[in-house]
Amino acid sequence: xxxxxxxxxxxxxxxxxxxxxxxxxxxxxxxxxxxxxxxxxxxxxxxxxxxxxxxxxxxxxxxxxxxxxxxxxxxxxxxxxxxxxxxxxxxxxxxxxxxxxxxxxxxxxxxxxxxxxxxxxxxxxxxxxxxxxxxxxxxxxxxxxxxxxxxxxxxxxxxxxxxxxxxxxxxxxxxxxxxxxxxxxxxxxxxxxxxxxxxxxxxxxxxxxxxxxxxxxxxxxxxxxxxxxxxxxxxxxxxxxxxxxxxxxxxxxxxxxxxxxxxxxxxxxxxxxxxxxxxxxxxxxxxxxxxxxxxxxxxxxxxxxxxxxxxxxxxxxxxxxxxxxxxxxxxxxxxxxxxxxxxxxxxxxxxxxxxxxxxxxxxxxxxxxxxxxx
Amino acid sequence: xxxxxxxxxxxxxxxxxxxxxxxxxxxxxxxxxxxxxxxxxxxxxxxxxxxxxxxxxxxxxxxxxxxxxxxxxxxxxxxxxxxxxxxxxxxxxxxxxxxxxxxxxxxxxxxxxxxxxxxxxxxxxxxxxxxxxxxxxxxxxxxxxxxxxxxxxxxxxxxxxxxxxxxxxxxxxxxxxxxxxxx
Amino acid sequence: xxxxxxxxxxxxxxxxxxxxxxxxxxxxxxxxxxxxxxxxxxxxxxxxxxxxxxxxxxxxxxxxxxxxxxxxxxxxxxxxxxxxxxxxxxxxxxxxxxxxxxxxxxxxxxxxxxxxxxxxxxxxxxxxxxxxxxxxxxxxxxxxxxxxxxxxxxxxxxxxxxxxxxxxxxxxxxxxxxxxxxxxxxxxxxxxxxxxxxxxxxxxxxxxxxxxxxxxxxxxxxxxxxxxxxxxxxxxxxxxxxxxxxxxxxxxxxxxxxxxxxxxxxxxxxxxxxxxxxxxxxxxxxxxxxxxxxxxxxxxxxxxxxxx
Numbered sequence: 001x002x003x004x005x006x007x008x009x010x011x012x013x014x015x016x017x018x019x020x021x022x023x024x025x026x027x028x029x030x031x032x033x034x035x036x037x038x039x040x041x042x043x044x045x046x047x048x049x050x051x052x053x054x055x056x057x058x059x060x061x062x063x064x065x066x067x068x069x070x071x072x073x074x075x076x077x078x079x080x081x082x083x084x085x086x087x088x089x090x091x092x093x094x095x096x097x098x099x100x101x102x103x104x105x106x107x108x109x110x111x112x113x114x115x116x117x118x119x120x121x122x123x124x125x126x127x128x129x130x131x132x133x134x135x136x137x138x139x140x141x142x143x144x145x146x147x148x149x150x151x152x153x154x155x156x157x158x159x160x161x162x163x164x165x166x167x168x169x170x171x172x173x174x175x176x177x178x179x180x181x182x183x184x185x186x187x188x189x190x191x192x193x194x195x196x197x198x199x200x201x202x203x204x205x206x207x208x209x210x211x212x213x214x215x216x217x218x219x220x221x222x223x224x225x226x227x228x229x230x231x232x233x234x235x236x237x238x239x240x241x242x243x244x245x246x247x248x249x250x251x252x253x254x255x256x257x258x259x260x261x262x263x264x265x266x267x268x269x270x271x272x273x274x275x276x277x278x279x280x281x282x283x284x285x286x287x288x289x290x291x292x293x294x295x296x297x298x299x300x301x302x303x304x305x306x307x308x309x310x311x312x313x314x315x316x317x318x319x320x321x322x323x324x325x326x327x328x329x330x331x332x333x334x335x336x337x338x339x340x341x342x343x344x345x346x347x348x349x350x351x352x353x354x355x356x357x358x359x360x361x362x363x364x365x366x367x368x369x370x371x372x373x374x
Numbered sequence: 375x376x377x378x379x380x381x382x383x384x385x386x387x388x389x390x391x392x393x394x395x396x397x398x399x400x401x402x403x404x405x406x407x408x409x410x411x412x413x414x415x416x417x418x419x420x421x422x423x424x425x426x427x428x429x430x431x432x433x434x435x436x437x438x439x440x441x442x443x444x445x446x447x448x449x450x451x452x453x454x455x456x457x458x459x460x461x462x463x464x465x466x467x468x469x470x471x472x473x474x475x476x477x478x479x480x481x482x483x484x485x486x487x488x489x490x491x492x493x494x495x496x497x498x499x500x501x502x503x504x505x506x507x508x509x510x511x512x513x514x515x516x517x518x519x520x521x522x523x524x525x526x527x528x529x530x531x532x533x534x535x536x537x538x539x540x541x542x543x544x545x546x547x548x549x550x551x552x553x554x555x556x557x
Numbered sequence: 558x559x560x561x562x563x564x565x566x567x568x569x570x571x572x573x574x575x576x577x578x579x580x581x582x583x584x585x586x587x588x589x590x591x592x593x594x595x596x597x598x599x600x601x602x603x604x605x606x607x608x609x610x611x612x613x614x615x616x617x618x619x620x621x622x623x624x625x626x627x628x629x630x631x632x633x634x635x636x637x638x639x640x641x642x643x644x645x646x647x648x649x650x651x652x653x654x655x656x657x658x659x660x661x662x663x664x665x666x667x668x669x670x671x672x673x674x675x676x677x678x679x680x681x682x683x684x685x686x687x688x689x690x691x692x693x694x695x696x697x698x699x700x701x702x703x704x705x706x707x708x709x710x711x712x713x714x715x716x717x718x719x720x721x722x723x724x725x726x727x728x729x730x731x732x733x734x735x736x737x738x739x740x741x742x743x744x745x746x747x748x749x750x751x752x753x754x755x756x757x758x759x760x761x762x763x764x765x766x767x768x769x770x771x772x773x774x775x776x777x778x779x780x781x782x783x784x785x786x787x788x789x790x791x792x793x794x795x796x797x798x799x800x801x802x803x804x805x806x807x808x809x810x811x812x813x814x815x816x817x818x819x820x821x822x823x824x825x826x827x828x829x830x831x832x833x834x835x836x837x838x839x840x841x842x843x844x845x846x847x848x849x850x851x852x853x854x855x856x857x858x859x860x861x862x863x864x865x
Binding site: 016235 | 588593598608611613616683689753759762829830832833836
């Protein structure tokens with residue numbers, strides 16, 4: 001018993017937290033992320049990796065379903081909670097940590113761990129077809145080319161389609177979002193995959209909540225997006241630096257003076273971060289040429305000219321000093337552009353592209369000068 | 375030693391048979407890998423260290439690559455779908471029995487050389503054989519095999535170099551996914 | 558050169574585990590420093606993570622191929638032990654094979670199969686994509702690694718690791734085989750599925766082959782990755798950094814010190830590098846690293862033949 005509780009106490013020093021941001025709850029999520037970082041709690045990269053599932057903001061109906069699906073994949077010891085205001089953060093995290101530490105398997109039985117339907121969000125076997133229970137007799141030859149049979153576990157078999165080289169290949173279906181780390185809140189993308197290449201997508205967006213129009217919040221949104229992009233690219237230290245600069249901006253202002261101070265401190269942090277990113281030539285090599293938006297295409301489709309260039313250009317633009325007035329790119333604009341940008345890309349590249357499109361400012365003073373970069 | 379060898383031989387044969395018994399392509403692939411590993415370890419027991427280790431290396435790598443081809447060429451989702459690993463039973467059975475008989479007859483009829491001394495430096499002997507008396511064969515075989523691989527790949531590819539580099543081969547390549555050396 | 562008994566085996570495994578934990582702790586400290594936390598918390602990070610995973614329930618997925626899934630994970634715990642078996646500690650190796658270098662190469666190739674099985678067995682899209690992505694990355698580092706391993710063997714005129722160590726009595730091989738050494742370090746990160754060369758288990762794939770692993774299974778794989786890193790470093794020390802040779806201290810201690818220093822360098826580099834995705838890295842591997850290692854091999858061969 002003493003051994004078990006000692007293990008629990010030790011384990012509670014690095015709880016992995018899966019954050020669910022409801023639209024409009026950006027500041028809240030940032031506050032929770034900051035607190036987690038200060039506690040040394042890593043952010044989970046998948047539901048299986050999580051101990052704590054924490055919903056920031058109101059638990060919308062559509063999201064509630066997705067959260068339930070994610071919750072079923074959390075192995076446990078586990079705890080689930082909701083935060084509605086920044087003042088609750090510390091207390092809620094303490095409470096959830098206590099739940100995880102005192103957790104007993106018999107109190108939280110999951111009969112369907114592994115037995116349930118596999119089409120939970122994030123698990124990736126989602127298919128638009130309903131499973132049929134045709135029994136299949138696989139006897140001798142290649143005569144069984146019928147694709148729509150139901151396999152074991154009630155999962156419909158993958159159907160085939162021509163791949164980008166014109167060969168027939170299996171299609172898998174995967175839903176990205178709405179609950180996915182380093183992914184914009186309120187966005188869900190149904191992908192058809194062949195191997196790891198995205199072939200077709202359908203995009204769903206949730207109604208966007210309002211983020212505070214305060215300029216320091218707007219700047220924080222961009223730093224946050226840069227941090228998520230850096231994290232996806234595997235540049236963990238740079239990502240942490242971006243998020244620390246974001247948290248300085250969002251730090252509770254006790255007066256106008258301290259706000260000014262935190263803004264200038266954050267501006268310094270951002271400038272030094274930008275220098276570090278510009279010097280990271282391997283990062284540049286890995287992001288160059290991804291998700292290229294040509295100037296003509298942007299004009300044709302009526303996209304924000306701020307997207308012109310590749311993922312690297314857009315990352316640098318996120319780290320530039322903000323021009324006034326800030327009008328962020330709307331999620332609907334991103335959703336409209338994705339069907340043209342994602343198909344043909346690898347799954348990982350697609351995620352980098354999505355991360356690079358959000359939180360850009362639409363009204364950019366001199367896009368021509370930015371061009372497509374060197 | 376004999377006991378170990380016999381155990382390994384039995385594992386090799388059983389794992390080889392499992393290839394046709396199991397109902398998933400992944401399991402069949404790795405049953406074959408286990409069979410080859412047992413053969414490799416048996417060679418180690420026979421003190422043919424280099425051959426044993428290299429057998430394991432080549433075969434495991436080959437099975438991993440085979441898994442890639444499995445996805446590339448199978449129009450099915452083999453992870454989920456139990457499927458028979460046997461196709462064209464009769465011809466295959468005939469070919470297998472024929473090959474087996476041929477090999478057994480060969481083993482029994484060939485006058486095996488008696489080894490003059492223990493193979494202390496078997497790796498070295500193998501090396502000098504390859505680089506000495508068998509040099510001509512090796513030098514001929516490897517370019518032919520390499521040419522066959524290159525020809526196979528270019529025949530199978532839908533896009534030719536003219537699609538990639540333009541009619542005069544002077545454009546930057548138009549690839550669906552840009553590569554890493556910035557061509 | 559002799560072959561060690563059970564006590565030597567225990568010692569070697571213990572030292573390997575120690576080096577692996579030190580690497581994991583060092584990584585924890587650097588990560589904590591980046592986020593402004595305390596070094597102590599980073600130092601104990603491997604232990605709190607291990608405790609966390611020991612408490613965690615094992616997760617199963619629908620229609621998983623458990624046999625293949627679990628053997629992938631278990632194998633990753635065994636391979637590093639096979640690797641250190643050929644490392645000579647104080648004059649004896651557990652298995653002082655005449656073909657030790659090839660043995661090590663074989664062990665790292667088996668990782669190909671294991672990581673793919675780990676991704677396949679879970680029957681999840683992220684795992685599957687991760688497994689294939691690992692293989693794509695492996696095609697980039699493995700061939701250069703194979704040629705890089707040949708260089709010290711050619712110079713020592715032996716595939717026996719202890720002979721390679723003995724051949725460096727006057728001059729460490731790293732001095733005149735820098736390219737092979739750098740490729741070896743890339744290869745170590747590659748077969749450890751670690752850091753910049755872990756495209757199969759990366760954040761952009763929600764953990765890839767790790768995406769569905771939980772509890773003791775995940776602990777085994779995570780520990781296996783650090784053990785592989787430590788075992789690979791120990792072999793790299795033997796092949797390029799003179800093995801256990803050094804003044805004053807006993808041979809075993811020098812080997813440990815050098816291994817830990819090399820691990821430290823790898824950990825520091827890991828924090829500075831982004832992910833080398835296979836779509837980019839494959840061309841680097843085949844168009845730059847492979848010719849470079851072949852040139853390195855040519856130089857080594859010319860020196861060896863000329864020196865006779």
